Amino acid sequence: xxxxxxxxxxxxxxxxxxxxxxxxxxxxxxxxxxxxxxxxxxxxxxxxxxxxxxxxxxxxxxxxxxxxxxxxxxxxxxxxxxxxxxxxxxxxxxxxxxxxxxxxxxxxxxxxxxxxxxxxxxxxxxxxxxxxxxxxxxxxxxxxxxxxxxxxxxxxxxxxxxxxxxxxxxxxxxxxxxxxxxxxxxxxxxxxxxxxxxxxxxxxxxxxxxxxxxxxxxxxxxxxxxxxxxxxxxxxxxxxxxxxxxxx
Numbered sequence: 042x043x044x045x046x047x048x049x050x051x052x053x054x055x056x057x058x059x060x061x062x063x064x065x066x067x068x069x070x071x072x073x074x075x076x077x078x079x080x081x082x083x084x085x086x087x088x089x090x091x092x093x094x095x096x097x098x099x100x101x102x103x104x105x106x107x108x109x110x111x112x113x114x115x116x117x118x119x120x121x122x123x124x125x126x127x128x129x130x131x132x133x134x135x136x137x138x139x140x141x142x143x144x145x146x147x148x149x150x151x152x153x154x155x156x157x158x159x160x161x162x163x164x165x166x167x168x169x170x171x172x173x174x175x176x177x178x179x180x181x182x183x184x185x186x187x188x189x190x191x192x193x194x195x196x197x198x199x200x201x202x203x204x205x206x207x208x209x210x211x212x213x214x215x216x217x218x219x220x221x222x223x224x225x226x227x228x229x230x231x232x233x234x235x236x237x238x239x240x241x242x243x244x245x246x247x248x249x250x251x252x253x254x255x256x257x258x259x260x261x262x263x264x265x266x267x268x269x270x271x272x273x274x275x276x277x278x279x280x281x282x283x284x285x286x287x288x289x
Contacts, residue, residue: 042263042270045070048115048163049269052099052152053122055082057226058175061258062119062265067091069266074112078122099148105155114159117269119173120149125232126190133189145194146201149174153205157214164213171269174202176218178284185249195220199280206278215277217268222284223247225255251286260285 049066053059055077063075067089075086076097083094098104099122123145126137153172164170179185180195198218205216223229223246236242247255264283267273282288 042266042272043070044117044266044270047071047117047269048074048113049117049119050074050076050112050115050156051119051121052076052097052148054086054094055079057228058221058224058258058261058265059119059121060086061262062121063092064089065262065266066117066119066269069270071117071269076108099152100143102151105151109155109159112159114163115156115170116160116163116167117171117173118152118156118160119175119265119269120152121175122148123175123195124191125188125228127187127232128189129187130189138190141190141194145191146197149198149201153201157205157209160214161209161212164209168213169271169274170214171273172202172205172214172216173265173268174198174216174218176202176220176280178220178222178282178287180220180280182220182280182282182284183288202280203278210277213274215273217273217276217278218280219261219264219268220280220282220284221261222256222282222287223250224261225257229255249287250284251289254285256283256285 049071051063054063054075063073067073073092076095078098080096086092086094126141160170176198177195179188179192202218233239233242
């Protein structure tokens with residue numbers, strides 16, 4: 042798979058899946074704009090061939106619009122930013138719900154609204170452009186305990202993805218959702234370490250994966266590159282599960 046000649050933007054590219062995806066896209070030949078709200082996390086991208094970094098708060102409408110005006114038209118957009126709220130609906134106060142809603146779905150609406158015009162221009166001139174939205178197996182695909190806000194907002198991502206795909210399918214702008222299983226990332230390790238019994242918490246995360254292990258970011262990046270490449274030019278509106286068999 043190649044992304045040679047393509048311009049890709051990745052959000053939450055400072056660590057975890059976003060960072061691995063930015064690096065994988067650059068390795069596949071793309072010009073990558075790696076963005077994150079945390080400037081310090083982006084420092085490891087400095088000097089990597091094919092990557093430019095930008096600080097971006099995806100909950101800031103003005104910042105999104107300013108970046109869209111600054112950058113060239115994109116061939117691909119990976120909306121990777123998100124947050125996992127832990128708790129049932131009884132532990133979900135309004136502030137936590139609003140934060141989850143804003144980061145997990147409203148930010149994607151705003152990113153797509155800002156960058157779709159340029160993506161459409163690239164689709165017209167090059168024959169294809171692609172949006173990839175980060176969802177989860179914890180969504181309309183499957184329910185998980187203590188994941189009310191996360192599951193609801195990630196299900197909304199799938200709905201948004203299908204709506205965008207339907208609106209622009211005839212203009213060669215594709216939109217798909219990535220639905221990972223449990224991935225070993227700094228964010229997951231933070232949740233494990235915050236648990237009352239971190240050892241048991243890690244065992245519990247592993248136990249829900251039929252393959253008996255957590256996913257690594259490298260389990261996901263080939264699918265990310267594929268869905269942003271012309272190799273997936275006949276795939277749109279899909280929830281692509283990379284979950285180690287969890288939703289069998």
